[in-house]
Amino acid sequence: AQxxxxxxxxxxxxxxxxxxxxxxxxxxxxxxxxxxxQYSRQRLQLLLRHISRESIKGFTADLNKGETSFHLKKPFAxxxxxxxxYCALKRPGGSYIPTFGRGTxxxxxx
Amino acid sequence: DTGxxxxxxxxxxxxxxxxxxxxxxxxxxxxxxxxRQTLGQGPxxxxxxxxxxQLEKSRLLSDRFSAERPKGSFSTLEIxxxxxxxxxxxxxxxxxxxxxxxxxxxxxxxxRLTVL
Numbered sequence: 001a002q003x004x005x006x007x008x009x010x011x012x013x014x015x016x017x018x019x020x021x022x023x024x025x026x027x028x029x030x031x032x033x034x035x036x037x038q039y040s041r042q043r044l045q046l047l048l049r050h051i052s053r054e055s056i057k058g059f060t061a062d063l064n065k066g067e068t069s070f071h072l073k074k075p076f077a078x079x080x081x082x083x084x085x086y087c088a089l090k091r092p093g094g095s096y097i098p099t100f101g102r103g104t105x106x107x108x109x110x
Numbered sequence: 111d112t113g114x115x116x117x118x119x120x121x122x123x124x125x126x127x128x129x130x131x132x133x134x135x136x137x138x139x140x141x142x143x144x145x146r147q148t149l150g151q152g153p154x155x156x157x158x159x160x161x162x163x164q165l166e167k168s169r170l171l172s173d174r175f176s177a178e179r180p181k182g183s184f185s186t187l188e189i190x191x192x193x194x195x196x197x198x199x200x201x202x203x204x205x206x207x208x209x210x211x212x213x214x215x216x217x218x219x220x221x222r223l224t225v226l
Binding site (some may be wrong): 088095 | 113114141142150153154155165198201205207212213214215216217219220
């Protein structure tokens with residue numbers, strides 16, 4: 001069975017500090033992974049996909065198959081990065097339905 | 111607002127009552143998804159439609175839950191004989207799916223259900 005683990009419920013940093021939100025997954029096939037973000041009072045939205053290899057709002061995430069990880073990183077956190085972040089793994093099949101982790105709340109202090 | 115809309119945004123009901131939620135997807139989107147999110151957890155998949163066909167249902171969707179998308183546009187999710195464990199945020203999402211390729215889901219604001 002596939003599983004997404006986000007070990008930290010809360011991550012608190014100061015503005016300008018580096019951020020790493022951890023995500024580990026278990027999946028026997030070839031994984032497709034995503035990060036979603038939900039800002040306060042806003043909707044859940046896609047942040048990035050590992051396949052696209054993009055940097056979105058300064059965030060990057062690299063798939064490490066050896067460690068089965070997909071950590072989200074940003075070198076210098078900004079206050080506007082404060083949000084809930086969910087790591088997600090595409091379920092088997094063609095429907096692109098994600099299995100979500102429980103989420104990590106990132107708080108960036110001024 | 112041309113995004114996904116959900117109604118009502120909040121619902122408080124007594125145990126044993128039936129409730130119905132509505133989701134209006136982005137107009138040209140052919141796929142519509144329902145998720146449930148309980149406190150401290152990520153969203154969990156419940157079911158999805160392609161046009162009016164319900165293509166998949168999660169094991170989370172007990173017999174008390176039923177979803178419809180009669181004309182391939184809006185969808186309703188009904189919960190019969192609600193239980194306190196049904197208290198959660200119910201999220202709807204929609205996407206424009208083309209065969210075999212990635213389709214981004216766009217989420218609605220959710221309906222928060224509280225069962226007393």
